[in-house]
Structures are given as structure tokens and as C-alpha cells.
Amino acid sequence: MNSWNREDACGSAQTDYGADPIAANVIQAARENRNFRTAFWTGRRLQMTLMEIPVHGDIGVEMHPETDQVIRVEEGRALVCMGCAANELEFRCCLCAGEAVFIPGGIWHNVLNAGSCPLKLSSCYAPPQHPHGTIHRTKADGAHEGH
Incomplete structure (x- = not known):
């Protein structure tokens, strides 16, 4: 079992610490993350990722049929759009x-950077959405995953 020492998780945001128990400064880890998406902790039934969305960028319209999601803004300003269809985000x-915003499985959504600096997010998925250790340096890298 890995250490429960939170100092281990306060440095680099490049490591997936799951599925052992850990205490971490998520705000600091999100601020240090320079990737579009980094799996920070992946358990059997829950996952946390960290995201950096560039100015004028977004995560892209998506829907997870069987996965609930919580997205929290750690730094910056976000515009969240949701709806029952990809083209009806009312x-x-x-x-x-x-x-934070809570997104039930089956709801279409997008998060856009509405600020003048990179948008830093933490996102929890239940169950996990991405493979353990996922790092998408860019949005295009994430599009190849097929979620």
C-alpha cells in the first residue's frame, strides 16, 4: 500500500495515485497540471482527473451514458452548458x-473557458471514465481515446 502522506501528492500532477488511499491538495495539483487531462486517482468505482483548458478552449460536447460526473473549478472562470441532446444545451x-457542477449520466455537456487565463478543473467520475494513468497532453489526444 502506498503512503497516506499528502506531501506525496502535492508535487507532480503527472502520476495516477489510485487505487490506494491518499490525502492530497487537489487545488495545488490542479494548478500545477499542464495537461488537458491527467488521471490523478483511479479507483474501482471512482476517478478524479485534473484538466487545463486554454483560453477560448473547451472540453468538447460529450455525454457519459452510465457515468455521473462532478466538475469543480479550481482556478479561472467556466461556462457550463448542459442538455438532453448534443445540439440542445439549454x-x-x-x-x-x-x-462545481453535478452532471448525471446521460446528460450532454460542455465546459468552456470563460476567462482570460487557463481554466483549471478537477473532475470526478463514478464509475471511472478513463484508463488508469491516462494523460492527454492536448484535447486532440483525448479525442483518440474514444469516450
């Missing part, structure tokens, strides 16, 4: 650091 709200 729910819209802006989020600032410390705020």
Missing part, C-alpha cells in the same frame, strides 16, 4: 473557483 451557468 442549461447554462458560469462558475468561479470553488464552485
